Amino acid sequence: MRLNMFINGEWVSAISNKTREIINPFNQEVIATVAEGNREDATLAIAAARKTFDEGTWAATPASERGEIVRKIGELILQEKEELARLETLDTGKTIEESRADMDDISNVFFYFAGLADKDGGELIESPIPNSTSKIVREPIGVCGQITPWNYPLLQAAWKLAPALASGNTLVLKPSEITPLTSVKVFELFEQAGVPKGVANLVLGAGAEVGAELAENTDVDLISFTGGIETGKTIMQAASTNVKKVALELGGKNPNIVFADADFDVAVDQALNAVFFHAGQVCSAGSRLLVEESIHDEFVDALVKRTKQIKLGNGFDDSTQSGPLISAEHRAKVEGYVEVGLQEGAQLVVGGSRPDKAELQDGFFYLPTIFTNCTSEMRIVQEEVFGPVLTVETFTSKDEVIKKANDTIYGLAGAVFTSDIDKAEDVARQLRMGTVWINDFHPYFAQAPWGGYKQSGFGRELGKVGFEEYTEVKHVYRNTKPEAVHWFK
Ligand SMILES: NC(=O)c1ccc[n+]([C@@H]2O[C@H](COP(=O)([O-])OP(=O)(O)OC[C@H]3O[C@@H](n4cnc5c(N)ncnc54)[C@H](O)[C@@H]3O)[C@@H](O)[C@H]2O)c1
Numbered sequence: 007m008r009l010n011m012f013i014n015g016e017w018v019s020a021i022s023n024k025t026r027e028i029i030n031p032f033n034q035e036v037i038a039t040v041a042e043g044n045r046e047d048a049t050l051a052i053a054a055a056r057k058t059f060d061e062g063t064w065a066a067t068p069a070s071e072r073g074e075i076v077r078k079i080g081e082l083i084l085q086e087k088e089e090l091a092r093l094e095t096l097d098t099g100k101t102i103e104e105s106r107a108d109m110d111d112i113s114n115v116f117f118y119f120a121g122l123a124d125k126d127g128g129e130l131i132e133s134p135i136p137n138s139t140s141k142i143v144r145e146p147i148g149v150c151g152q153i154t155p156w157n158y159p160l161l162q163a164a165w166k167l168a169p170a171l172a173s174g175n176t177l178v179l180k181p182s183e184i185t186p187l188t189s190v191k192v193f194e195l196f197e198q199a200g201v202p203k204g205v206a207n208l209v210l211g212a213g214a215e216v217g218a219e220l221a222e223n224t225d226v227d228l229i230s231f232t233g234g235i236e237t238g239k240t241i242m243q244a245a246s247t248n249v250k251k252v253a254l255e256l257g258g259k260n261p262n263i264v265f266a267d268a269d270f271d272v273a274v275d276q277a278l279n280a281v282f283f284h285a286g287q288v289c290s291a292g293s294r295l296l297v298e299e300s301i302h303d304e305f306v307d308a309l310v311k312r313t314k315q316i317k318l319g320n321g322f323d324d325s326t327q328s329g330p331l332i333s334a335e336h337r338a339k340v341e342g343y344v345e346v347g348l349q350e351g352a353q354l355v356v357g358g359s360r361p362d363k364a365e366l367q368d369g370f371f372y373l374p375t376i377f378t379n380c381t382s383e384m385r386i387v388q389e390e391v392f393g394p395v396l397t398v399e400t401f402t403s404k405d406e407v408i409k410k411a412n413d414t415i416y417g418l419a420g421a422v423f424t425s426d427i428d429k430a431e432d433v434a435r436q437l438r439m440g441t442v443w444i445n446d447f448h449p450y451f452a453q454a455p456w457g458g459y460k461q462s463g464f465g466r467e468l469g470k471v472g473f474e475e476y477t478e479v480k481h482v483y484r485n486t487k488p489e490a491v492h493w494f495k
Pocket residue numbers: 153154155156157158162180181182183211212213214216217218221232233234235237238240241255256257258288289290390392418457458462
């Protein structure tokens with residue numbers, strides 16, 4: 007498989023002719039060779055998006071027509087679901103069942119934003135000035151740079167692509183250099199759906215090259231980034247060149263609070279899923295378990311028992327419950343954190359090493375790992391590991407657990423398990439996080455906004471507000487009885 011970039015309606019290789027090999031994290035086999043763009047390629051793509059936006063045709067296309075094209079993309083994604091899911095599993099190692107679910111979510115995102123495209127007809131407001139009218143309209147921002155991570159390659163791209171297209175912007179997408187396959191495929195579907203030339207551009211390559219150009223280039227009006235906190239800070243600084251609008255979807259260190267009155271079996275099952283789904287490589291993973299002291303021992307015992315049963319393997323095997331980590335570098339980072347946890351005095355109760363099964367030796371596997379005796383000061387409690395590592399802390403009161411749950415720099419998501427709904431609502435109100443789940447973990451869908459408080463970022467994706475992120479707000483004031491003001495006599 008050899009894959010190119012899509013710039014100004016053409017499939018092109020990199021100007022430098024460089025390529026990159028894409029590796030299957032399950033067995034380290036090369037699954038594709040893709041064009042490796044750099045700043046020059048990114049500049050070309052930005053110029054195409056700029057010219058196309060400035061010509062004005064796409065923004066002036068009736069919103070219902072843009073919506074139809076976006077809807078068509080959703081339909082094509084469903085038609086190509088099996089192939090897209092296959093590519094996503096090859097590229098990330100996640101189970102094929104997860105990839106299929108991602109494709110369903112992704113098509114829903116395109117359907118949702120297709121539906122929003124023509125719903126905002128502007129708003130007349132009451133002007134306080136006699137003989138005047140006042141109207142609020144939303145317009146596309148312009149050229150959008152979009153940078154995405156490797157853990158949910160197409161899903162994170164879809165959250166940016168669908169609203170940008172539906173609202174009349176032009177764009178340049180830079181997917182993670184490790185996982186570009188589904189992004190390339192979806193740009194083929196854009197062509198089939200009738201996205202006009204120059205509206206959507208795809209540049210492949212490293213963050214420090216292509217991503218940095220998108221963030222710095224003064225022809226880009228908005229930079230929307232999903233990824234790690236340190237990259238987010240760099241992008242925020244780079245975006246100051248032309249004071250471009252910035253949206254950052256960063257990491258999390260998400261608390262999962264379990265009160266003693268929660269349904270025990272449900273809470274155990276959900277705690278397991280919260281942290282170990284997709285090998286913990288989820289921004290909103292419930293990697294910090296806060297369990298009420300009176301049930302701690304019983305809860306941890308049950309959790310450890312279930313954790314030992316998680317079957318690691320090839321994402322294409324139906325019996326596999328969890329795939330590998332994304333890369334050797336990433337596994338080394340996770341291993342480093344486990345070492346830190348041990349040095350900090352946390353107690354390792356399960357996992358803490360690579361699996362020893364022969365059939366897993368070629369992949370970047372790591373065993374689901376649980377530390378107890380954890381405290382707020384520990385680095386493994388404060389920092390995002392982004393792997394299958396759970397820290398367990400205890401609490402004895404609602405106030406204590408709220409304080410502990412909020413005590414990191416992050417504010418992406420959290421959950422509370424209890425049978426007392428008033429208590430749950432009170433905790434939810436006091437958590438400083440963009441999403442709070444009550445008696446559940448992980449649900450997200452196109453209708454509800456997603457994003458972080460504190461250093462988990464700013465801006466929102468999905469929902470009506472995720473559409474509005476891609477628009478500027480304009481106030482149009484009209485004097486219906488113009489006359490001289492005679493201010494200067
Ligand atoms: N909040 C969310 O919704 C959300 C969703 C998914 C992932 N994440 C976060 O993403 C992180 C994991 O993803 P990652 O390892 O790919 O993150 P990363 O920050 O290393 O890379 C993300 C993207 O940024 C690019 N990039 C790297 N350096 C750049 C630079 N200097 N300028 C511009 N672009 C640059 C990369 O090439 C990649 O495309 C985790 O922290 C995770 O929590 C957040």
